Amino acid sequence: MNIRTFCMLGWVLSFLLSCQRSSPDPIIPDYTDATRYYQEGEVEVIQQYDDNQIFVVFVADGYTRATLRKDGGIYRSTAIQHIEYLFGQAPFSQFRDHFNVSIIYAASTDSSTAFNYGDQPSSQMDGEKLARYVEAATGIEGFSEQVQVLFAVRRPVNGFGGNKTAYFPADQPDIMLHEVGHSFGNLGDEYQYGQGAPLELLADPGTRGVNSNLDITDDPEQVKWKRYFGLSGYEDVGIFEGGFYSDTGVWRPTQTSVMRETRDDGLSHGFNAVGREAIVREIYRLEGKSLSFEAFLEIDQVNVE
Incomplete structure (x- = not known):
């Protein structure tokens, strides 16, 4: 090794050592800093x-x-x-x-x-x-x-x-x-899956409207959402077979809704009319107020226009 090469290697080694000495210690985040981080339970x-x-x-x-x-x-x-x-x-x-x-x-x-x-x-x-x-x-x-x-x-x-x-x-x-x-809305699943669920769970929902979007009859004079039939703006409401995990023997009010099918593209099917009514009724119930069907239709007009 000649003197020139030796000096060059010495210079490189000295440079690397100086860089190592001058490098700052890694910064460890202070998660207890309430000005920068939300605290546990905050x-x-x-x-x-x-x-x-x-x-x-x-x-x-x-x-x-x-x-x-x-x-x-x-x-x-x-x-x-x-x-x-x-x-x-x-x-x-x-x-x-x-x-x-x-x-x-x-x-x-x-x-x-x-x-x-x-x-x-x-x-x-x-x-x-x-x-x-x-x-x-x-x-x-x-x-x-x-x-x-x-x-x-x-x-x-x-x-x-x-x-x-x-x-x-x-x-x-x-x-x-x-x-x-x-x-929140006490709505049931409108899709089919496996062997279905016990149909007795779809019995008379009582005052809170549990599973108000599902029924075990396709009789238009008896089905839970019969009041929507013939109303302007609610032409999508009908009687569609399949729901509550069953292919047959259970009916739902619309072809699809968020209770039947979810999406991952940001374009939700949303709640159908029966689902919207159930949610509004729950809001009113929690606020200690009553809600007539006619009053709901007035509220819901913005969704069907």
């Missing part, structure tokens, strides 16, 4: 009206603390996406100012969850913790029929809805809407 109020007693709260599972950034965080953007999707669909779009809406921030240790029908909510958010967080957001102790929970799960899962709680995959807002149809 509640952000999206809208609140003092006279309202119906709540929508969003909470999610499978989101690490890094996603709780206040500036461009994935958790918040996912929450806003679903809240806006819900209130962009009739009849919720017409009654947005009847709801208090908030986001509950909850961090998971990693992005995986153990969500399944056997242990809902998942291992990252147990039922006791969820109840405590919901109470902090609403001021109502325990799970209440006044509170609709939107529970997003950050992985592919089957949706589930009931008792004012909707579980759904976080990247499928139309599945969220479908599950809200179950949990």
Whole structure:
């Protein structure tokens, strides 16, 4: 090795060592910095009206603390996406100012969850913790029929809805809407699957309109939604066989709706007239008011014009 090569190698080594000494230590995010990150259990109020007693709260599972950034965080953007999707669909779009809406921030240790029908909510958010967080957001102790929970799960899962709680995959807002149809509107599934469900579950729904969008008769004089027949703007309402997981022996009011088919392109089929009526009736019931069919038709005119 000549002297020139030796000097060149020495210069390169000296340069690399100086770069190493001058490189700053990696920055470790301070997730406890409340100016930059939402904290565990923190509640952000999206809208609140003092006279309202119906709540929508969003909470999610499978989101690490890094996603709780206040500036461009994935958790918040996912929450806003679903809240806006819900209130962009009739009849919720017409009654947005009847709801208090908030986001509950909850961090998971990693992005995986153990969500399944056997242990809902998942291992990252147990039922006791969820109840405590919901109470902090609403001021109502325990799970209440006044509170609709939107529970997003950050992985592919089957949706589930009931008792004012909707579980759904976080990247499928139309599945969220479908599950809200179950949990808020007491609507049944209008699709066919497997061997069907016991038809006695479709007996007289009583005053709350459970499964008001399904019937076990195709008699136009007896079917639950007979009042729509012949009304202008409701020509799509009829008697279509198939629903409640059965191919035959069960009928639904329209060819399709979000309770029969969900979409992932942002173009929801939405609730049919019977579904919209059920949701509006539930809003009125929770507010302690009665609703005639004629009054509903006036409210619903904007959706059929």
